[in-house]
Amino acid sequence: MIDEQYIVKVGMADLNVIRGQGLIRTTGLGSCVGVTLFDPLLKMAGLAHVMLPSSEIAREGALNIAKYADTALPELVRRLSALGASRGRLVAKMAGGSQMFTFAGTGDSMRIGPRNAESCKAMLSELGIPLLAEDTGGNYGRTIELDCETGILFIRSVQMGIKEL
Amino acid sequence: MDLFKDLEEFKMDVLKEVGNIGAGNAATALSRLLDKPIDMAVPKVQMLPFEAVAERVGGAEKIVLAVFFRVEGDTPGNLFFILSPEAAKKLLHRLAGLKVESEDSFSEMEWSALSEIGNILAGSYISSLADFTSLSMTPTVPALALDMAGAILSYGLLQFGEMGDSAMLIDTTFIEGQHEVEGQFFLIPDPESFAKIFTALGVPLDHD
Numbered sequence: 001m002i003d004e005q006y007i008v009k010v011g012m013a014d015l016n017v018i019r020g021q022g023l024i025r026t027t028g029l030g031s032c033v034g035v036t037l038f039d040p041l042l043k044m045a046g047l048a049h050v051m052l053p054s055s056e057i058a059r060e061g062a063l064n065i066a067k068y069a070d071t072a073l074p075e076l077v078r079r080l081s082a083l084g085a086s087r088g089r090l091v092a093k094m095a096g097g098s099q100m101f102t103f104a105g106t107g108d109s110m111r112i113g114p115r116n117a118e119s120c121k122a123m124l125s126e127l128g129i130p131l132l133a134e135d136t137g138g139n140y141g142r143t144i145e146l147d148c149e150t151g152i153l154f155i156r157s158v159q160m161g162i163k164e165l
Numbered sequence: 166m167d168l169f170k171d172l173e174e175f176k177m178d179v180l181k182e183v184g185n186i187g188a189g190n191a192a193t194a195l196s197r198l199l200d201k202p203i204d205m206a207v208p209k210v211q212m213l214p215f216e217a218v219a220e221r222v223g224g225a226e227k228i229v230l231a232v233f234f235r236v237e238g239d240t241p242g243n244l245f246f247i248l249s250p251e252a253a254k255k256l257l258h259r260l261a262g263l264k265v266e267s268e269d270s271f272s273e274m275e276w277s278a279l280s281e282i283g284n285i286l287a288g289s290y291i292s293s294l295a296d297f298t299s300l301s302m303t304p305t306v307p308a309l310a311l312d313m314a315g316a317i318l319s320y321g322l323l324q325f326g327e328m329g330d331s332a333m334l335i336d337t338t339f340i341e342g343q344h345e346v347e348g349q350f351f352l353i354p355d356p357e358s359f360a361k362i363f364t365a366l367g368v369p370l371d372h373d
Contacts (some may be wrong), residue, residue, distance in 0.1 A: 028315015
């Protein structure tokens with residue numbers, strides 16, 4: 001049963017890693033983007049729940065590097081490398097970045113979902129990590145979990161049911 | 166942000182009063198529409214970690230119906246009116262006499278009725294606050310969503326996201342007398358709006 005499996009939960013603006021067996025999960029992605037990195041040889045995975053595209057806009061004292069695309073992804077690579085993962089083997093999948101609400105006069109913050117997704121992609125390509133699959137955009141929320149044995153990403157949403165990437 | 170570091174009891178009380186006045190007027194409007202008494206809980210005002218915000222409505226994956234308004238003017242912010250899908254159906258039945266055809270989805274007619282109800286309630290919430298503070302505040306047109314609470318509410322946390330991992334939330338629950346319809350108002354003023362609200366209400370700002 002899925003409930004008996006070992007599950008690592010990743011909160012909003014948070015990141016974590018898992019190895020061996022089990023699932024790494026984050027719930028309720030709206031405009032946020034969940035990016036997973038996977039080392040298929042070592043059965044090791046990481047997941048970041050990215051909330052904002054760039055740390056340049058940060059005005060906080062102690063920067064939460066898990067929150068921004070440009071800081072979360074390098075940190076995730078660093079964490080996985082520290083556990084022995086090879087950067088050359090890492091592959092990425094991602095989901096989220098939707099536009100939950102649409103208005104007539106859409107300001108910049110309204111497009112935050114697509115911007116998050118673009119920023120994560122740019123960061124992945126800068127890091128030289130191939131993006132194998134993505135399920136981004138739309139106007140609905142997603143819960144995702146990656147199986148760290150197979151690298152399969154499960155995506156659940158109210159409208160679309162369960163998808164596998 | 167220093168403004169929130171040690172917000173004294175007194176300032177919290179002022180924000181509670183903001184919730185009381187806004188939600189109180191909205192509850193009165195709803196009570197008139199339903200011709201039924203509506204009770205209101207004491208507003209909860211708290212600096213909540215992002216993770217905990219969705220817990221307030223039952224968790225990040227809980228499916229809720231939300232009417233969202235961006236508040237524009239002197240003190241911009243985000244206002245959510247949140248109902249369980251069941252409560253929304255009951256409200257539609259009571260108010261518009263719409264028969265419940267499906268428990269899981271909403272027809273275009275139901276959607277538009279909810280949007281109008283949301284408009285009336287948010288209008289009374291925001292206009293009473295604007296009167297009380299003499300600040301200009303206008304809600305945008307409503308945007309509706311039926312989705313996971315985490316995905317919906319995170320949208321209202323973006324402005325706080327740039328400065329930390331928690332948000333100041335003014336949360337007011339209202340309950341129809343027979344507990345058939347229960348809903349919540351979440352007002353999340355942008356971080357910069359708090360100083361203006363306090364100043365408008367004559368609360369001294371002792372931070373530099």
